[in-house]
Amino acid sequence: MIDPKLVHSTLARHQLADGYPFVLDLERSRGAWLHDAKADVSYLDFFTCFASWPIGYNHPRMGEPAFLLEMHKAATNNPSNSDLYTQLQAEFVEEFATRVTPPSHPYHFWISGGALAVENAMKVAFDWKAQRESVTDDGASLVVLHFKQAFHGRSGYTLSVTNTKADKIALFPKFDWPRVHNPAIEFDLEGGIANDVAAEEARACREIEAAFKQYKDRVACILIEPMQSEGGDNHFRTEFLKKLRQYADEQHALLVFDEVQTGFFGSGKPWLWQHHGVEPDVVAFGKKTQICGLYSNRRVDEIETNVFHKVSRINSTWGGSLTDMVRCKQFIRIILDEKLDENVARMGTYMLQGLRKLARERGEFNNVRGLGSLLAFSVKDAPTRDDWLKRLREKKLLALASGERSIRFRLPFVVQKNEIDSALEKIASCLPARQRA
Secondary structure, three states, X not given: OOOHHHHHHHHHOOOOOOOOOOOEOOOOOEEOEEEEOOOOEEEEEOOHHHHOOOOOEOXXXXXXXXXXXHXXXXXXXXXXXXXXXXXXXXXXXXXXXXXXXXXXXXXXXXXXXXXXXXXXXXXXXXXXXXXXXXXXXOOXXXXXXXXXXXXXXXXXXXXXXXXXXXXXXXXXXXXXXOEEOOOOOOEOOOOOEOOOHXXXXXXXXXXXXXXXXXXXXXXXXXEEXXXXXXXXXXXXXXXXXXXXXXXXXXXXXXXEEEEOOOOOOOOOOOOOHHHHOOOXXXXXXXXXXXXXXXXXXXXXXXXXXXXXXXXXXXXXXXXXXXXXXXHHHHHHHHHHHXXXXXXXXXXXXXXXXXXXXXXXXXXXXXXXXXXXXXXXXXXXXXXXXXXXXXXXXXXOEEOEEEOXXXXXXXXXXXXXXXXXXXXXHHHHHOOOOOOOO
């Protein structure tokens, strides 16, 4: 085995190795704590691999003999799941479709990678809209209505709707699809709404209506993250999401939610959209699910030959990874059996309250916001935020940048109150000393 101190130099000889300076110890990391094999220290991990590892490190049930046997079977084979089926795949699909997906959405599609999940959700909409409108240009005139500060991935179609940082999409050819204002809520330190969000929503609606007029009968879908993550942990009011539902119905477009980062119990519910009670037509998922993909309601059945009924309209060789399916099935059982969704909802509320209390007492940050494992606050500017992240890492707390000037936390579902307290102490220690009266 390569010495941990040589990991970065070894990688750098063959690839870009600009990630974290430590080396993940896969054996000694435990629960909410990531152990660095290079320096032999542990970090409180509120980064969780960009919100993709929900149950903490080395959860005891990940060592169950029956699970390990299934993982061995899956990992030593790599079947083309789209066309060659196994008992392991059927068990996973049944578990996911009956315990995670709501009954209102019977159709599923599996693939590897969140960007490809979103891209295929767009293809569901393109196919449906093209047939509905009997387009004669092979779909070339169809567009996706999307939002500013969105991040949907960096694959073909998703490059045209991602617009967080220019260096992630610059120089790659993109479609000129309609991009509209994102009316994010700004929260005060009691959790109330601090900005004139109704005015922000009115602006967005004017732009949406203009887009539907300009691209008459050619908007295939409205695509939105119900909480924008990389773009700034931007929350939207239920009233606005209801308005999007109305536009989608009236203008014959599909409403597509990108829940790649927010879904799979990250908010305390299976899907963040369930907090709002606004049902989308299609949902893309990934990260915490391990296997990525989408699910859809029956609105697509307005077109009989939609992608869920016509062979090979959306497909891939492997249809996702069987190993990821087996792991996801175990995650579902662990999360629901141990009520980890309820735990992270409680712990998220506890940390949210602690952050707001700290901001009221000490200042320096504001707009504290979040649901369940998905928490954030804002500081005055990007350099201040970057300095915060550096100091937090020095204090062995891992967090992430979000948007132009925010810090986001992605809690492991197993996190405990004493670990939240430890995180709050580390955050408080980054604040300037209290001024004497």
